[in-house]
Amino acid sequence: VMARQLILRNIDLSVPKGSFxxxxxxxxxxxxxxxxVLAGLVQPTQGSVSIAGLAPTEAARKRMIGLVFQDANLLPWKNAVDNASMLLSIADKSLSRSDLRARGQEMLELVGLGDSAHKRPNELSGGMRxxxxIARALALDPAVLLMDEPFGALDAITRDSMG
Incomplete structure (x- = not known):
């Protein structure tokens, strides 16, 4: 049995719409x-969290939250465009494969990888992955984008163009 450890305490954060x-x-x-906690992946032991008045899990269900982890966590058997549209395909079952691929391609263009849509993760550099x-999170068109050191794997020039 693992003992509970206090990680966060007395957090009071309100972020106006459009803020960074x-x-x-x-x-x-x-x-x-x-x-x-903000993304609804970890429940706080006390207190409450809301995203636009909703619990994080409800906000995530409504595609209001995009999350980019420190590691890319791409599916190795899918190419870049299918990885970029993967969350959207889960979130919106009504979209056709061509609509999903079009949105994935649009987001890859946005992050400067339009020409790499056909490549699998093992064919991409760490920064490209x-x-x-990032394209995968943006494909949901979330109201809130949570990013956990997403630019750590990027070189300085790419990091500047993405920021």
Whole structure:
């Protein structure tokens, strides 16, 4: 049995629509945990969280939250365009394969990977894989985009163009 460990305490955060917020702190201080709580992946032991008045799990169900992890977490058997549209295919079963691929291609173009749509993750650099993961989150057109060090794998030039 694992003992509970206090990770976050007394967090009071309100972010106005259209704002950009960066959480900065040393490794292990709870930044990733806070993002997971906001995304509804981890339940707080006390207090409450709301995204536009909804519980995080409900906001996620309504495609209001996009999440980009530190690691790309792409499916190795899918090419870039199918990885980019994967979450959308799960979220909206009414979309045709061609609609999904068109949206995936649009998001790959947005992150500068339009010419790499056919490549599988093992054919992409680490930075390119991370950009596919960003495209995947953006394909949902979320109201809130949570990003956990998404630019860590990108080189300085690409990082500047993405920011």
């Amino acid at each position: 917020v960066s959480l900065i702190g040393p490794s292990g201080c709870g930044k990733s945990t806070l993002l997971k 991370q950009r596919v993961a």
